[in-house]
Amino acid sequence: SQTIHQWPATLVQPVGSPLSLECTVEGTSNPNLYWYRQAAGRGLQLLFYSVGIGQISSEVPQNLSASRPQDRQFILSSKKLLLSDSGFYLCAWSTFSGNTIYFGEGSWLTVV
Amino acid sequence: KNEVEQSPQNLTAQEGEFITINCSYSVGISALHWLQQHPGGGIVSLFMLSSGKKKHGRLIATINIQEKHSSLHITASHPRDSAVYICAVSPNFGNEKLTFGTGTRLTIIP
Numbered sequence A: 001s002q003t004i005h006q007w008p009a010t011l012v013q014p015v016g017s018p019l020s021l022e023c024t025v026e027g028t029s030n031p032n033l034y035w036y037r038q039a040a041g042r043g044l045q046l047l048f049y050s051v052g053i054g055q056i057s058s059e060v061p062q063n064l065s066a067s068r069p070q071d072r073q074f075i076l077s078s079k080k081l082l083l084s085d086s087g088f089y090l091c092a093w094s095t096f097s098g099n100t101i102y103f104g105e106g107s108w109l110t111v112v
Numbered sequence B: 001k002n003e004v005e006q007s008p009q010n011l012t013a014q015e016g017e018f019i020t021i022n023c024s025y026s027v028g029i030s031a032l033h034w035l036q037q038h039p040g041g042g043i044v045s046l047f048m049l050s051s052g053k054k055k056h057g058r059l060i061a062t063i064n065i066q067e068k069h070s071s072l073h074i075t076a077s078h079p080r081d082s083a084v085y086i087c088a089v090s091p092n093f094g095n096e097k098l099t100f101g102t103g104t105r106l107t108i109i110p
Helices: none
Strands: A003-007 A010-013 A019-026 A032-038 A044-052 A055-058 A065-070 A073-078 A087-094 A101-103 A107-111 B004-007 B010-014 B019-025 B031-037 B043-049 B052-056 B059-064 B069-074 B083-090 B104-109
Touching: A003 A087, A019 A032, A019 A087, A019 A107, A032 A073, A044 A065, A044 A073, A055 A065, A073 A087, A101 B043, B004 B083, B010 B019, B019 B031, B019 B083, B019 B104, B031 B069, B043 B052, B043 B059, B043 B069, B069 B083
Parallel strands: A010 A107, B010 B104
Antiparallel strands: A003 A019, A019 A073, A032 A044, A032 A087, A044 A055, A065 A073, A087 A101, A087 A107, B004 B019, B019 B069, B031 B043, B031 B083, B052 B059, B059 B069, B083 B104
């Protein structure tokens, strides 16, 4: 069966520090991968989308970047975190047929 | 105006009541998702609809493409149904670049 893992689950980082959130998918190949963010009191927003290795689409300008070094690995990064980067980050995947979308457990980021 | 609007924003009901959450959207879509988010933050996909109606246990989801409207119903509601329910739409089939509603916070009182 397919599973998706995301880590770390929670982290507190100082302003200006780097960030790396990792997401891996098991049990499927060539998934579409997504990073979403939910800021406090706001709805989910798509940050990045990938249809294949090395193929990243950015949906909103921001202080973050994403990479897909392997088919089932999706990494969200920042070189220098801002206070506004705080929020709940969700990795997700879907197949090209688009039957449904599966979400990771999420990562709570607090920038202090 | 948001592309996806949900109502109500908050809903409190007694256990056993029939629950309806509404979603309206203003863009063309290929599919609409109903998601459930529990207090810990994790999100589970409940339904993906492109037409008609789907049922899973006590949950029923309907969509009217012409009216750009969808509803999520919960029959015989239970405290464990308490969660945030989120409507999201995708523009292209097979590409789940979702646009989300802001969610409906449902609380079921025993």
